[in-house]
Amino acid sequence: MAILRHSDYYNVVLETVKEHGRIHRRALRDEVAKRVGLSEEEKQISNSKGTNIFGSRIHWSSAVLVLAGLLRRPERAILEITPLGEQLLAKYPNGIPADIVKEQEAFKAMEERARQNKMEKKSSEPSEDLDDDQTPLEQLERAVSQVEQAVANDLLVLIQGLNPVALEKLMLTLLRKMGYGASEESLQHIGGTGDEGLDGVVYQDKLGFHRIYIQAKRYRNGNNISTDTMNSFIGAIERKGGIGGVFVTTSDFTDGARKAATETPKHIALINGQKLSYLLIEHEIGVRFPKVFREVELDDSFFEELSEY
Numbered sequence: 001m002a003i004l005r006h007s008d009y010y011n012v013v014l015e016t017v018k019e020h021g022r023i024h025r026r027a028l029r030d031e032v033a034k035r036v037g038l039s040e041e042e043k044q045i046s047n048s049k050g051t052n053i054f055g056s057r058i059h060w061s062s063a064v065l066v067l068a069g070l071l072r073r074p075e076r077a078i079l080e081i082t083p084l085g086e087q088l089l090a091k092y093p094n095g096i097p098a099d100i101v102k103e104q105e106a107f108k109a110m111e112e113r114a115r116q117n118k119m120e121k122k123s124s125e126p127s128e129d130l131d132d133d134q135t136p137l138e139q140l141e142r143a144v145s146q147v148e149q150a151v152a153n154d155l156l157v158l159i160q161g162l163n164p165v166a167l168e169k170l171m172l173t174l175l176r177k178m179g180y181g182a183s184e185e186s187l188q189h190i191g192g193t194g195d196e197g198l199d200g201v202v203y204q205d206k207l208g209f210h211r212i213y214i215q216a217k218r219y220r221n222g223n224n225i226s227t228d229t230m231n232s233f234i235g236a237i238e239r240k241g242g243i244g245g246v247f248v249t250t251s252d253f254t255d256g257a258r259k260a261a262t263e264t265p266k267h268i269a270l271i272n273g274q275k276l277s278y279l280l281i282e283h284e285i286g287v288r289f290p291k292v293f294r295e296v297e298l299d300d301s302f303f304e305e306l307s308e309y
Contacts, residue, residue, distance in 0.1 A: 003042065003054050006061040007098040010070075012036060013061050014089045014096075017071060018081045025077050029058045049291070063150040069106030070096075073157050110149050113274055137295060144293075151287060152277035158286075159276065160220060160250045165189075168199040168216045170285075171248055174276075175202055175214070177283040182206050196236035204243075211242045219251035221273070227256030234264045244268060248276055 009032060016031050017023055023031070033043050038054060045053050062079055065071040070085035081089075084104070088096050101107065159167065172187045181187045186203040200214035215233050217225060230247065237245045244267035247253075252272040253261075261268040271279070280286050 003038070003045065003057060004036075006057040006064065007101070008095070009036075009058060009061040010065060010096045010098075010101065011089065011092070011094075013058065013065060014070060014081055014085050017062075017079050018086060018089065022074065022078050022080045025059070025062065025079060028062065028079060029055055032058055051291075063147075064101060064107075066153060067107050067110045067146075067150060068101045068104040070101070070104070073154060075161065076154075076158055110153075113149065140293060148278070148281055151281060152274065155277040155280055155286060156250065156273045159273070160218060162218060164199075164216070164218055165191075167218045167248075167250070168214070171214055171216050171246070172200050172202075174279060174283060174285055175246065177285060178279070180204070180212065196239065197232065198236055198240070201242075211240070213237050213240060213242045213245045215245065215247050217247075217249040217251075219249055221251055223251050225249050225251070225253045225257045227254060227260050230257040230260040230268075234260065234266060234268065237266055237268075242266070246271065249273065250276065 012032050012035050013028065016028055016035065020027075020031075033054065043052075043054050047053055062071060065085065066073060066079070069082055070088060071079050072082050074080055088100065092100065159170070162170065168191070169189055172189060175181065176184065176187050181202045182205055186206075188201050188203075189199070190201055191199055197215060198213045199216050202212040202214070204210040204212060213233075213236065215236075217229075219225075225247065230253070233245060233247055246269045247261070248271040250273040252274075253270055258270065261270055
């Protein structure tokens with residue numbers, strides 16, 4: 001049997017996950033192969049780059065369904081169906097159209113986050129779906145962007161499952177990778193009586209005159225940082241004599257909290273769950289890059305030099 005497009009597996013993936021309640025992604029791949037009648041030889045087919053084709057299609061099918069809110073990952077490598085997934089599965093028993101999946105609010109929100117992330121990187125590239133109007137390079141860049149978004153979502157699930165101290169130390173590791181602190185010893189984990197809820201401090205100079213304080217809150221989505229919590233953080237920085245602070249949450253900030261951070265004379269950097277995930281990817285923390293795709297073009301100067309002989 002021929003291996004299908006990833007979108008052609010939406011229904012069988014949803015049906016399999018629904019039947020099992022919760023299923024590991026490796027078990028999902030094997031179960032789907034059985035359901036569609038794929039032979040062992042077909043399961044092992046790889047492309048010229050060494051990527052297992054069927055495994056990649058099932059992985060990407062489930063990743064898109066997660067991005068669209070039809071599946072969710074309650075824990076690492078585990079999938080379960082959502083009420084929306086059950087609803088669309090019942091509505092489209094013969095196959096959920098790819099455009100219906102991409103019309104879901106969660107998928108649109110992902111597209112918007114990807115667009116904003118590009119804007120923060122000073123990129124003016126439009127956020128478009130893969131289509132025939134794009135060059136192969138544009139399609140590759142677009143696909144990489146969607147892969148990053150899927151990994152960012154997985155990272156956020158893992159981070160929200162960390163204990164508070166692990167999250168605080170993760171932030172110190174990230175800030176050091178980003179270039180903050182005069183040395184490794186300049187980033188310290190703090191906490192306890194008298195620290196006013198602060199979780200870490202970064203000494204920007206060797207004598208400690210310029211200090212940046214950190215607060216990290218491991219919250220679930222929807223439990224956003226309030227104005228009062230932000231004002232308490234700002235007040236603690238002022239009493240400690242810090243020059244600024246970094247407030248990170250695995251959820252997000254209310255408008256009031258953002259306003260408070262903007263209006264204080266201290267410089268306050270805000271990192272929500274989505275931004276934290278992207279920063280970890282950017283600085284290669286908690287992620288791997290098993291494959292690197294290179295852009296290739298002709299070197300005209302090389303052949304011009306050859307023509308001189």
